[in-house]
Amino acid sequence: MTTLAPASTTTAKVKQQRPDRDTKGAGWIALITIAVFLLLWQFIPQTGLINRVLFPTFTDTLAGFVQLVSGGYWWEDLGKTMMAVAIAWPIGVAFGFSMGVILGTSPFIRQAITPYAIAVQALPKVVLAPLLIGWLGFGSESKIALAVIICFFPVWIDTMVGLALPAANEFKLMQSLKATRRQIFLKLQLPSAIPMIMVGVKHSLLLAFTGVLVAEILSASDGGLGKLAKEFASQLNMPLTYSVVGIVVILAVALVSIADVIERRVVFWSEESRARKR
Amino acid sequence: MTTTTQTAPLVRATGVTKKFGSGDKEMVALSGLNLEVREGEFLSLLGPSGCGKSTALNIMGGLLSATEGSITFGGKTLTEPSRQIGMMFQQAVMFPWRTTLDNVLLPVEIFGESKKKYRAKAEELLSMVGISEFAGSYPWQLSGGMQQRAALCRVLLHDPKLLLLDEPFGALDEFTRETMNQELLRLQAHTKSTAVLVTHNITEAVFMSDRVAVMSARPGRLIGILEIPFDRPRTPDLQTTSDFVALVAEARKMLELQ
Ligand SMILES: Nc1ncnc2c1ncn2[C@@H]1O[C@H](COP(=O)(O)OP(=O)(O)OP(=O)(O)O)[C@@H](O)[C@H]1O
Numbered sequence: 001m002t003t004l005a006p007a008s009t010t011t012a013k014v015k016q017q018r019p020d021r022d023t024k025g026a027g028w029i030a031l032i033t034i035a036v037f038l039l040l041w042q043f044i045p046q047t048g049l050i051n052r053v054l055f056p057t058f059t060d061t062l063a064g065f066v067q068l069v070s071g072g073y074w075w076e077d078l079g080k081t082m083m084a085v086a087i088a089w090p091i092g093v094a095f096g097f098s099m100g101v102i103l104g105t106s107p108f109i110r111q112a113i114t115p116y117a118i119a120v121q122a123l124p125k126v127v128l129a130p131l132l133i134g135w136l137g138f139g140s141e142s143k144i145a146l147a148v149i150i151c152f153f154p155v156w157i158d159t160m161v162g163l164a165l166p167a168a169n170e171f172k173l174m175q176s177l178k179a180t181r182r183q184i185f186l187k188l189q190l191p192s193a194i195p196m197i198m199v200g201v202k203h204s205l206l207l208a209f210t211g212v213l214v215a216e217i218l219s220a221s222d223g224g225l226g227k228l229a230k231e232f233a234s235q236l237n238m239p240l241t242y243s244v245v246g247i248v249v250i251l252a253v254a255l256v257s258i259a260d261v262i263e264r265r266v267v268f269w270s271e272e273s274r275a276r277k278r
Numbered sequence: 279m280t281t282t283t284q285t286a287p288l289v290r291a292t293g294v295t296k297k298f299g300s301g302d303k304e305m306v307a308l309s310g311l312n313l314e315v316r317e318g319e320f321l322s323l324l325g326p327s328g329c330g331k332s333t334a335l336n337i338m339g340g341l342l343s344a345t346e347g348s349i350t351f352g353g354k355t356l357t358e359p360s361r362q363i364g365m366m367f368q369q370a371v372m373f374p375w376r377t378t379l380d381n382v383l384l385p386v387e388i389f390g391e392s393k394k395k396y397r398a399k400a401e402e403l404l405s406m407v408g409i410s411e412f413a414g415s416y417p418w419q420l421s422g423g424m425q426q427r428a429a430l431c432r433v434l435l436h437d438p439k440l441l442l443l444d445e446p447f448g449a450l451d452e453f454t455r456e457t458m459n460q461e462l463l464r465l466q467a468h469t470k471s472t473a474v475l476v477t478h479n480i481t482e483a484v485f486m487s488d489r490v491a492v493m494s495a496r497p498g499r500l501i502g503i504l505e506i507p508f509d510r511p512r513t514p515d516l517q518t519t520s521d522f523v524a525l526v527a528e529a530r531k532m533l534e535l536q
């Protein structure tokens with residue numbers, strides 16, 4: 001009765017014992033890489049090889065970071081950005097999921113919509129930003145709209161694909177029990193799709209973040225971390241610009257880590273089921 | 279065994295033909311199958327790979343419709359799956375997000391009946407096949423044989439009148455398969471259900487069955503039916519008796535001559 005198996009989403013087939021050693025080695029390598037990187041960051045700008053104004057040293061950046069964080073005025077921007085993500089992401093996930101369910105359970109609608117879906121997928125959606133700003137103004141609405149448009153797609157596709165994952169035999173079992181379409185959906189297709197959907201949901205989290213930041217950089221009036229980075233950069237205050245970028249990186253990593261933990265809890269069976277399905 | 283001929287058949291297939299595809303690509307998977315399955319008997323469908331055994335079984339289970347001919351089940355024409363019929367496949371088909379016990383309880387959950395009511399029965403079945411300590415484990419923590427045992431419990435849970443078994447132990451090793459077959463016979467006798475087993479193993483068919491329906495390939499057709507008169511319960515030593523060997527040889531001859 002060993003429980004929760006580690007469900008790493010990238011490497012599906014790695015067995016349980018091997019990663020322990022590998023991660024230990026990898027941990028050291030990562031540490032050394034970081035140390036080397038920081039040293040180079042500290043000393044190369046001092047050599048004069050590159051412009052120290054544009055590329056401040058590590059300690060200059062750190063000082064900027066402390067100044068920013070202790071300054072306090074950036075909290076509002078952080079709040080605005082995270083609020084927009086917190087609104088846009090669930091909307092995108094809900095919309096993507098609904099589309100995925102509708103298309104994944106109705107072959108007719110799927111055939112009708114697939115050509116448009118492909119066209120929409122191919123479109124670099126950032127290009128819609130000026131349009132959205134034109135329609136919805138410079139406020140948080142256009143920001144959220146862009147984030148939603150950018151982030152719903154993976155959930156849609158992953159839901160649709162996930163619902164088609166069950167094997168013929170699994171459908172046959174359900175049919176032999178005279179399960180209704182609703183029961184087949186709820187008790188077979190949806191649980192089978194959840195591992196896939198979770199991947200889409202995680203992906204869409206980062207895309208929502210990206211969408212919000214892009215919108216903030218394009219239209220500064222509503223504030224947010226994107227606006228902050230843009231302003232600092234235009235003042236050539238690079239330590240502060242770097243600090244904002246650093247905060248974004250930390251936030252993104254934190255968000256993805258939380259999502260990973262949730263995913264592992266929800267789809268504890270996923271590793272095995274993936275191995276079972278070749 | 280002598281009286282079973284008197285009772286009305288549980289299943290009657292009349293001129294059942296199944297064609298797949300159409301036009302140039304049309305292929306006859308099953309041709310004019312006439313077969314009766316008697317109440318309480320154990321019948322095997324024996325034939326080479328691709329002769330339409332699974333097709334015939336799926337039609338009897340209401341999962342496929344016949345191109346021609348018809349099936350009656352309990353005297354009524356069968357047009358859709360019935361909850362009186364339980365099916366088992368070559369794979370255990372266990373849902374990995376459910377514990378073994380919850381997998382076994384799946385049928386009653388789908389029928390909308392109270393799972394509580396069946397819980398004790400499910401646990402009893404699990405202990406009858408010797409995997410009660412795995413009730414709370416997930417299917418992927420079980421071996422293939424254990425998973426098939428659980429699948430056997432699942433199909434028996436709601437006492438279906440008819441068991442349709444499509445090579446249920448075909449993917450298991452020889453040893454496990456023999457014990458599973460024994461277990462199946464025991465449980466089938468215990469529940470007094472009727473069973474149709476698909477297999478391409480001659481010895482297995484003869485050992486398990488009251489009658490063996492021998493089929494030929496392309497197009498799938500019934501060659502003949504072999505009566506197996508041995509008493510039950512049957513033990514593995516039966517397989518070394520000369521009567522048994524003779525029946526196996528006869529079945530083989532039917533398959534080869536076709
Ligand atoms: N859905 C389908 N579409 C087209 N052809 C099919 C389909 N199902 C079965 N067939 C064909 O019908 C024939 C009989 O298939 P069936 O699965 O009933 O054979 P079988 O006797 O069960 O074989 P095996 O012992 O290998 O399981 C085969 O030639 C197969 O290719």
Ligand SMILES: [Mg+2]
Binds near residue numbers: 331332333444
């Ligand atoms: Mg078959």
